[in-house]
Amino acid sequence: xxxxxxxxxxxxxxxxxxxxxxxxxxxxxxxxxxxxxxxxxxxxxxxxxxxxxxxxxxxxxxxxxxxxxxxxxxxxxxxxxxxxxxxxxxxxxxxxxxxxxxxxxxxxxxxxxxxxxxxxxxxxxxxxxxxxxxxxxxxxxxxxxx
Numbered sequence: 528x529x530x531x532x533x534x535x536x537x538x539x540x541x542x543x544x545x546x547x548x549x550x551x552x553x554x555x556x557x558x559x560x561x562x563x564x565x566x567x568x569x570x571x572x573x574x575x576x577x578x579x580x581x582x583x584x585x586x587x588x589x590x591x592x593x594x595x596x597x598x599x600x601x602x603x604x605x606x607x608x609x610x611x612x613x614x615x616x617x618x619x620x621x622x623x624x625x626x627x628x629x630x631x632x633x634x635x636x637x638x639x640x641x642x643x644x645x646x647x648x649x650x651x652x653x654x655x656x657x658x659x660x661x662x663x664x665x666x667x668x669x670x671x672x673x
Contacts, residue, residue, distance in 0.1 A: 530563035537568065545571030545599055549651075550615045554602065556671035557613070557649045565604040565611075573597040574633035600630045609644035610634070619650040621657055624664050 531537070537558055542551040554570075562568060577593035584592070602613035612630050614623050627646040634643055646666045653661070653668055661668060 531565055531567050534558070534562045534568075537562065543570045546601060546615060549617055550601070553615050553617070553649055553651060553671050557615075557669065561604075565606050567605040569603045569605075570601065572600045572603045574600060574630055574637065598626075598630060598633060600634075603634075605641065606644065608641060610638075610641050611645045611647055612643055613647040613649060616648065616650040618652050618654060619648045619657075619661065619668060619670075620654040621661075623648045624661055624666065627666055628664065 537543075538555060540551070540555070542548055543554050546554060558568070573594065575598045577595070577597035579589055580592045581589075600612050601615045602611075604611045604613060612627060612634060614626050614630070616623055627648065631643045631646060634641075646664075647669065648661065648666050649669050649671065651672055652670055658668055
């Protein structure tokens with residue numbers, strides 16, 4: 528399988544949509560290691576309905592409110608007819624479990640035709656006593672130290 532057609536461009540980006548500079552360094556390291564395994568990589572992917580403040584507001588305000596309250600996966604990486612959901616944290620801890628499990632459910636509602644293959648947490652490090660508990664939830668952890 529060929530890598531995503533824009534992989535070269537992705538690897539030269541300084542910062543990725545929705546990510547801090549440090550998170551972008553981690554994502555770039557992950558893309559260097561795994562980017563060629565995928566057909567497509569998307570960033571800051573909105574999931575869920577978000578909150579509509581109602582008809583008392585302009586369409587623009589309603590649209591912005593919905594967008595800023597939607598959940599957002601850091602990366603969705605497609606391989607054939609499946610996806611991997613990737614969450615990037617500088618230090619991977621307990622909250623990543625809730626995020627990824629909820630993202631999987633929201634993804635399934637929106638895209639039942641593209642099942643989730645894997646949940647991935649990437650970061651610089653992991654909270655020491657949580658790595659095994661996170662992995663027991665079906666989440667793969669990968670670290671990219673400085």
